[in-house]
Amino acid sequence: MNARLGFATRAAFTLLLAWLVLYPIVIVVYDAAAGDALAAFVSRPGEWRVLWASIWISVVSVVLAAAIGVPLAFLFEWLDFPGRKTLGSLIALPAVLPPFVGVIAFLFLYGESGFVARAVQRLLGLTEPPWRLQGAGAILLVHAYSMYVYFYLFTRAGLAKLDASMLEAAQALGAGRWETLRRVTLPLLRPSLAGAALLVFMTAVGSFSAPYVFGGGFRVMTTQIVATKLNGELPLAMVETVALALVAVLGFALLRRTEGDDILTALGKGTAPRRRPIRRAGVRAFATTAGWVFAVVLLLPHLTLVLVSLVPYGTWTTETLPPVLSIVNYERLFREAERLRPLVNSVWMAGVSTFAAVVVALVAGALVGRRRPWQFRGPIEALLALPWALPGTVFALALLTTFSKHDPLTLRWVLVGTTVLLPLAYLVRNLPVTGRAVLAGYRQLDPALDEAAASLGAGRWATFRRVTLPLLKPALAAGGSLAFVAALGDFVTSIVLYTPDNRPIAIEIMSSLRVSELGVAAGFGVILMVLSAVVLGVGARR
Amino acid sequence: MSGFVTLDGVRKQWSHTVAVGPLSLEIPRGEILVLLGPSGSGKTTVLRLLGGFETPDAGRIVLAGEDVTAVPPAKRRCGMVFQHYALFPHLDVGENVAFGLTGRGANDPKVAEVLGLVGLEGFERRRVQELSGGQQQRVALARALAPEPRVLLLDEPLSNLDPSLRERTRRELRALIKRVGITTIFVTHEQEEAFDLGDRVAVLQAGRLEQLDTADELYEHPASLFVAMFVGRANVLRGKMARMLGAAPGQVLVVRPERLALADAGVPGVVRERRYTGAAAFYLVETETGDRLEVLARPEAARLGDRVYLEAVRVLTFPEERA
Numbered sequence: 001m002n003a004r005l006g007f008a009t010r011a012a013f014t015l016l017l018a019w020l021v022l023y024p025i026v027i028v029v030y031d032a033a034a035g036d037a038l039a040a041f042v043s044r045p046g047e048w049r050v051l052w053a054s055i056w057i058s059v060v061s062v063v064l065a066a067a068i069g070v071p072l073a074f075l076f077e078w079l080d081f082p083g084r085k086t087l088g089s090l091i092a093l094p095a096v097l098p099p100f101v102g103v104i105a106f107l108f109l110y111g112e113s114g115f116v117a118r119a120v121q122r123l124l125g126l127t128e129p130p131w132r133l134q135g136a137g138a139i140l141l142v143h144a145y146s147m148y149v150y151f152y153l154f155t156r157a158g159l160a161k162l163d164a165s166m167l168e169a170a171q172a173l174g175a176g177r178w179e180t181l182r183r184v185t186l187p188l189l190r191p192s193l194a195g196a197a198l199l200v201f202m203t204a205v206g207s208f209s210a211p212y213v214f215g216g217g218f219r220v221m222t223t224q225i226v227a228t229k230l231n232g233e234l235p236l237a238m239v240e241t242v243a244l245a246l247v248a249v250l251g252f253a254l255l256r257r258t259e260g261d262d263i264l265t266a267l268g269k270g271t272a273p274r275r276r277p278i279r280r281a282g283v284r285a286f287a288t289t290a291g292w293v294f295a296v297v298l299l300l301p302h303l304t305l306v307l308v309s310l311v312p313y314g315t316w317t318t319e320t321l322p323p324v325l326s327i328v329n330y331e332r333l334f335r336e337a338e339r340l341r342p343l344v345n346s347v348w349m350a351g352v353s354t355f356a357a358v359v360v361a362l363v364a365g366a367l368v369g370r371r372r373p374w375q376f377r378g379p380i381e382a383l384l385a386l387p388w389a390l391p392g393t394v395f396a397l398a399l400l401t402t403f404s405k406h407d408p409l410t411l412r413w414v415l416v417g418t419t420v421l422l423p424l425a426y427l428v429r430n431l432p433v434t435g436r437a438v439l440a441g442y443r444q445l446d447p448a449l450d451e452a453a454a455s456l457g458a459g460r461w462a463t464f465r466r467v468t469l470p471l472l473k474p475a476l477a478a479g480g481s482l483a484f485v486a487a488l489g490d491f492v493t494s495i496v497l498y499t500p501d502n503r504p505i506a507i508e509i510m511s512s513l514r515v516s517e518l519g520v521a522a523g524f525g526v527i528l529m530v531l532s533a534v535v536l537g538v539g540a541r542r
Numbered sequence: 543m544s545g546f547v548t549l550d551g552v553r554k555q556w557s558h559t560v561a562v563g564p565l566s567l568e569i570p571r572g573e574i575l576v577l578l579g580p581s582g583s584g585k586t587t588v589l590r591l592l593g594g595f596e597t598p599d600a601g602r603i604v605l606a607g608e609d610v611t612a613v614p615p616a617k618r619r620c621g622m623v624f625q626h627y628a629l630f631p632h633l634d635v636g637e638n639v640a641f642g643l644t645g646r647g648a649n650d651p652k653v654a655e656v657l658g659l660v661g662l663e664g665f666e667r668r669r670v671q672e673l674s675g676g677q678q679q680r681v682a683l684a685r686a687l688a689p690e691p692r693v694l695l696l697d698e699p700l701s702n703l704d705p706s707l708r709e710r711t712r713r714e715l716r717a718l719i720k721r722v723g724i725t726t727i728f729v730t731h732e733q734e735e736a737f738d739l740g741d742r743v744a745v746l747q748a749g750r751l752e753q754l755d756t757a758d759e760l761y762e763h764p765a766s767l768f769v770a771m772f773v774g775r776a777n778v779l780r781g782k783m784a785r786m787l788g789a790a791p792g793q794v795l796v797v798r799p800e801r802l803a804l805a806d807a808g809v810p811g812v813v814r815e816r817r818y819t820g821a822a823a824f825y826l827v828e829t830e831t832g833d834r835l836e837v838l839a840r841p842e843a844a845r846l847g848d849r850v851y852l853e854a855v856r857v858l859t860f861p862e863e864r865a
Contacts, residue, residue: 165625172686175616
């Protein structure tokens, strides 16, 4: 590629990305600032209360997730007890539950007519359900359950990288166990902890399913935006969107700064501490029992989903456990084409958007992955990462606004009401995942391989097809599977952008719940769960 | 001999087949003792037992008259320099050095003092990542010395340095330790390093102490075949060739390259290889018995393919050991 053509290609690609990712946001910000909705937002105390709710729910979610995930990580990484390996992987289970499916599983399990509530009601002989799963507490419960995994996995990875001689050095210098933890271990874990906090905060700020189902009268910004939009107050919804985006970006910047550079790899070397077996029989038995009880609690939502999916319509009324079980829901799903439609819709949209996201990432990698000059490298990487820093609701609203107007001169076309808009939103939302994976993959490639291929007579395309692509396969599989699963289970963007022609699974689950077809809803949930687990499993294989 | 550091029948069992000890050692105050042995010989285990990072299954460890066998590392007052230095990457040089000075910060005069001692004056505010390997090693040493430990433990601290830097660092290290006057135990698998640094050298193999002596004694009077082979270059001969050079039947004979001479009469052989090192040359001579012997001689003593005669000046004999 000669230099001028290369420059032009990079510039064109950067502009295309900017149009896809940045332009819609700019339009929303512009529209929000232009109208009088801004004044309305500022003057309504309700709006500020909702914004504040989004912030504190997210912060408390981080604290709760850390309180569960960090001690568990220490337990599984530093101590040894029977069943450690099995339990250690079971504990990451909430990760295979798409957010919305997890939420309805919680509803079936802990909701006012869920298994646990029924059991308690029967046990105590109450006439009313013992509690209602609603409000901030319920949201936090779901968040803690689904998000502690980030802290658990990040902390374990951090601990595994820890050099045992660091801890011994501290001890040789007179530091006891607690002092070593405080002065050496925790500071060394800071990047891992900040990374997990960042992930939890971003997920919690953008969380929609839990507040939507369990919020009741309690609103956070994501649910408020959708409600305002349904009310027809689109300008106000845009102001709310910008407010939410600001909170997210602020949190992102703040946590990113604490994360710092990866100090652990900076000095490298050394081996992780040996696992200490728990010797005292009593403590061992306790740790093992507690571990298994915990694992069962974690598995309950999955089991609940399976159980409810086997309940035929109208057969389960006041009993604690459903009296009739059959696979009739699944049968109907696969016999009636109309019922299967949402599954087909979700699969094709997730497939197409993931494929496109992978292609965009590959182009980005080929353009700025390694070969100098690195013009546009910064902007391209930033644009690829941007959708990650913004909640799904923000992008949904932004795309909705941008593509509701026909004005080719400003690069806007009417896509609202077509089946294209939702996969486009999935694509934008998936760019950070595939982009990160592919760019990281590119960075690990030895530049000499290209030259070796060229010296053996392979042209640019042959080199890409025969050398680069095979080497990138693990990165592509990992990034692609994560993107596919995210799109498959998406609820946040879907609820804003779906049309009758491309109703995805999550929306179908929602409407099944509305008409009390719990079995059908759970059945879709099980399918989604199994599909996600299979795809993630295939993607993680080397 | 007054034992400042005493190991008394110390034993650590790793598995049914792998164990260290029982081991007894006495180290007088101010001595530099080197633990030398191949990997897996248990030298690092002995060091970690001294530091308190491992607990012995049997035996006693006494430090300055105090039985420290059950004392945790934090209370032992042993300074330790780790193989990869284990500098805390989240702290700067001064904070690293001040870590063991309880309640005192990086501005404490002690920090400047020990940094001066290792030749790193004014390095307090530097990030440890910015330092070269040699500087990191010196910071690790300063950090270990700052709390004025009773014993200094060093775990192959030179193995991460460039070979050219290693020799100089080794001499500086010895001079520094002697200036401080601290009792030191140093672990290495390199014989040259052991000889250069140690007042005495303990040769370990398979968890056992083979010999504890000065460098000269180890080289000239090795107590076992293993020591003879591990310390210095050695031609190990068995059978007919051994008997030709003076060994009794059933004995193994060891002769060092410089103790063989190319003479006018003796054991005949042919020069198969010649390796020139400047001041001298190594010759590989193949005898009629098929043995190959390494001989150190003047560079012009012979050429490739020459027929020569070997004469042994001094040989060592050992009873055959069962593998």
